[in-house]
Amino acid sequence: DPKIIQKPKYLVAVTGSEKILICEQYLGHNAMYWYRQSAKKPLEFMFSYSYQKLMDNQTASSRFQPQSSKKNHLDLQITALKPDDSATYFCASSQPTGGIANSDYTFGSGTRLLVI
Amino acid sequence: GDSVTQTEGQVTVSESKSLIINCTYSATSIGYPNLFWYVRYPGEGLQLLLKVITAGQKGSSRGFEATYNKEATSFHLQKASVQESDSAVYYCALSGGGRALIFGTGTTVSVSP
Numbered sequence: 274d275p276k277i278i279q280k281p282k283y284l285v286a287v288t289g290s291e292k293i294l295i296c297e298q299y300l301g302h303n304a305m306y307w308y309r310q311s312a313k314k315p316l317e318f319m320f321s322y323s324y325q326k327l328m329d330n331q332t333a334s335s336r337f338q339p340q341s342s343k344k345n346h347l348d349l350q351i352t353a354l355k356p357d358d359s360a361t362y363f364c365a366s367s368q369p370t371g372g373i374a375n376s377d378y379t380f381g382s383g384t385r386l387l388v389i
Numbered sequence: 390g391d392s393v394t395q396t397e398g399q400v401t402v403s404e405s406k407s408l409i410i411n412c413t414y415s416a417t418s419i420g421y422p423n424l425f426w427y428v429r430y431p432g433e434g435l436q437l438l439l440k441v442i443t444a445g446q447k448g449s450s451r452g453f454e455a456t457y458n459k460e461a462t463s464f465h466l467q468k469a470s471v472q473e474s475d476s477a478v479y480y481c482a483l484s485g486g487g488r489a490l491i492f493g494t495g496t497t498v499s500v501s502p
Contacts, residue, residue, distance in 0.1 A: 277434060306489055315393065316435075316480060316492035329489060363434065378490060380427075380434035 276300050277381035279364050284386045286354050293340075294349040294384045296364030304328075304369040304376065305347035307339060310383075311360040322347055323369055354388045361385045391416050393481050393493035401499045402471055410466040410496045412455075412481035419485035424457050424464040427480040427492075435480060438466075476500045 280295040298305065307319040321328040325341045336358075338350045351358060361383040367376035393414045402408050416422040426438040426448075439448035444459035455466045464481055481493040 275434075308492070310495075313398070313494065315494045316482075318489050318491065321489045365435075377437050377440070378427075378435075380429075380436070382432065382434040 275382070276379055277364060277366060279362075279381035279384050281384060282382070284384060286386065286388050288354060288356060288388055290354050291350065291352045292354065292386070294351070294362050294364075294386070296347050296349070296381060298345050298364075298366040298379070298381075300366055300368075300379060301345075302366035302368045302379070303344070304367045305341070306365040306367075306378065307347065307349050308363045308365065308380075309360045310363065311357075316363065319349075320347075351386075356388045359386055359388045391418055391422070391483065391485075391488075391491050393483055393491055395481055395493035395496050397496050398494065399497045399499070401501060404473055404500055404502050405470050408466075408468045408471045408475070408498065410479055410481075410498070412464045412466065412493060414462050414464065414481070414483050416462070416483060416485065419483070419488075421459075422483040422485040424455070425482040425484070425490065426453070426455055426464075426466050427482060429478045429480070429495075431477070438479070471498075471500045473500045473502055 277298045304323045319332045340348045363383045364381040365378045367378045369376045423442040425440040427435040428438045429435045439450040441448040441457040447456040478495045480495045482490045
């Protein structure tokens with residue numbers, strides 16, 4: 274059974290629209306993250322949350338907003354979508370006992386977003 | 390800033406041959422980064438393959454090895470004899486300074502029978 278569930282697996286959106294990417298983890302972890310990977314680029318860190326509080330935000334655009342309604346959820350709302358937002362978005366979690374930098378991450382299988 | 394470089398985007402190797410995937414890093418804001426290799430098999434999420442947090446140490450898992458070379462700022466991944474099941478995307482990563490993982494671009498390994 275997948276320990277981190279990302280929904281949907283694939284998503285096609287129209288430029289200017291808004292979408293929410295879902296992430297739920299069943300590992301009992303207290304830290305969650307979002308990463309993005311565009312073609313031929315590194316996996317790019319976006320956000321980290323620990324105990325449902327934002328720890329780090331490396332995303333320049335306010336169009337990307339994480340939402341943590343429950344401890345094991347970290348959804349990603351993207352507004353005013355642009356073609357450049359097309360990428361695979363990965364959610365991850367860890368148990369930050371010794372700090373975020375020292376914890377082992379578990380990743381979901383990603384949501385592939387295409388903006389047309 | 391801090392970064393990870395993987396020079397090979399794609400590697401093809403025959404089964405039972407050796408494999409080396411290069412990884413170098415720059416950690417200007419982190420004195421002693423933790424170093425990782427993650428692997429993504431088709432249709433799955435990234436999985437931790439191995440990690441090393443002490444310079445000079447070697448990590449190993451599933452026949453893969455990587456040594457934390459602080460002088461060369463490298464963390465190359467090696468396997469002596471690959472199998473078809475090793476076909477996957479391999480990501481080198483670092484962390485430290487309280488920050489989340491920083492990844493390289495990934496190397497797609499295709500093992501041919």
